[in-house]
Amino acid sequence: KIPEKVIDIISQIKNKKEPSFELKKIKNLSIKVVTCKDKNYPKLLAEVPDRPALLYYKGELKSEDVISISVVGSRKYSDYGRRVTMDITKRLAESKMVIISGLALGIDSYAHLSALQAKARTIAVLANGLDTIYPAVHYGLAKKILDNGGALISEFPPGTPALPYNFPIRNRIIAGMSLGTIVIEGNLVSGSLITAQYALDYNREVFAVPGNIDSAKSSGTNQLIKAGAKLVTSVNDILVELEHHFRPILKDNDEPKFNKIPSDLSDMELKVLQVLSNAPIHIDKLSQLIGKTTSETLSILLPLEFKDLVKQLPGKFFIKV
Numbered sequence: 001k002i003p004e005k006v007i008d009i010i011s012q013i014k015n016k017k018e019p020s021f022e023l024k025k026i027k028n029l030s031i032k033v034v035t036c037k038d039k040n041y042p043k044l045l046a047e048v049p050d051r052p053a054l055l056y057y058k059g060e061l062k063s064e065d066v067i068s069i070s071v072v073g074s075r076k077y078s079d080y081g082r083r084v085t086m087d088i089t090k091r092l093a094e095s096k097m098v099i100i101s102g103l104a105l106g107i108d109s110y111a112h113l114s115a116l117q118a119k120a121r122t123i124a125v126l127a128n129g130l131d132t133i134y135p136a137v138h139y140g141l142a143k144k145i146l147d148n149g150g151a152l153i154s155e156f157p158p159g160t161p162a163l164p165y166n167f168p169i170r171n172r173i174i175a176g177m178s179l180g181t182i183v184i185e186g187n188l189v190s191g192s193l194i195t196a197q198y199a200l201d202y203n204r205e206v207f208a209v210p211g212n213i214d215s216a217k218s219s220g221t222n223q224l225i226k227a228g229a230k231l232v233t234s235v236n237d238i239l240v241e242l243e244h245h246f247r248p249i250l251k252d253n254d255e256p257k258f259n260k261i262p263s264d265l266s267d268m269e270l271k272v273l274q275v276l277s278n279a280p281i282h283i284d285k286l287s288q289l290i291g292k293t294t295s296e297t298l299s300i301l302l303p304l305e306f307k308d309l310v311k312q313l314p315g316k317f318f319i320k321v
Helices: 004-015 021-028 079-094 107-117 136-147 166-176 191-201 216-226 236-246 267-275 283-290 294-306
Strands: 032-035 054-059 068-073 098-101 122-125 151-154 180-184 205-208 310-313 317-320
Touching (some): 054 136, 068 107, 068 166, 079 180, 122 136, 191 216, 205 216, 267 283
Parallel strands (some): 068 180
Antiparallel strands (some): 054 151
16 A cells, blocks of 8 residues: 555645645655656566555666666675675676665675676665665765765655565565566575565566575575576676677677687586586585596686686685686
């Protein structure tokens, strides 16, 4: 049910009535409003059946937001989750995609931060009124998002606190504004899985990064993969899946940066790439899996590193780029 306060604000906007104290207060806070009938209402969100009738926002809503992807995950993240989030988000941002998340602690914050580092547009969807930032520790991050051309969005009027039941409501906007949702770490009852379920309900893509089967932080993502979510071991798994959505919109000189596998690789090099993923693997384990000695494996890895297909981490660990 649409709150009476929201109905009144929509009426004032639609009928160009004298703004009420409430609407004047919103404008004084540099908060703007958009209804689902307006041209600048987020295009993808307008397609979902339970879209909000009205959105409050700071910053700007842009046509390029139609090429967007949401990145969500656990507040209690691992170093693996942080690193994967930063890497994947950076590469998606470099491929001209708008990054959407929820400004929450953990994975959400690293998704926004990585997009900002790539000088890309990112949008934060809040579960409270835009007169405050929750969590308060992310006030600086929210300011950076706005200063760098991004936006803060909420369907909750100013003065609304970040109540627990607001977060699942907020999550449908994250999913609805995106072509797809990437889940990076999350247990079986996390809000990230709620966002993924909304994405499925809206016929959007769902991607999941696999994790350690012994880690509760990855129990939700691993379950999503078992249920049919697209497994992500590199950013190409996402870009290839979504390419048909945004290629007609991009200009020829703005082609997304696909890290395509060269056609001249040897069978053993291809085998190594099949074994490697975003999860670090030690050289000894890798050698065992491909049936080669350590020195032989290093000689196979070296040209792959030169081609930016493989990256070596401290301690002789390797990942696929």
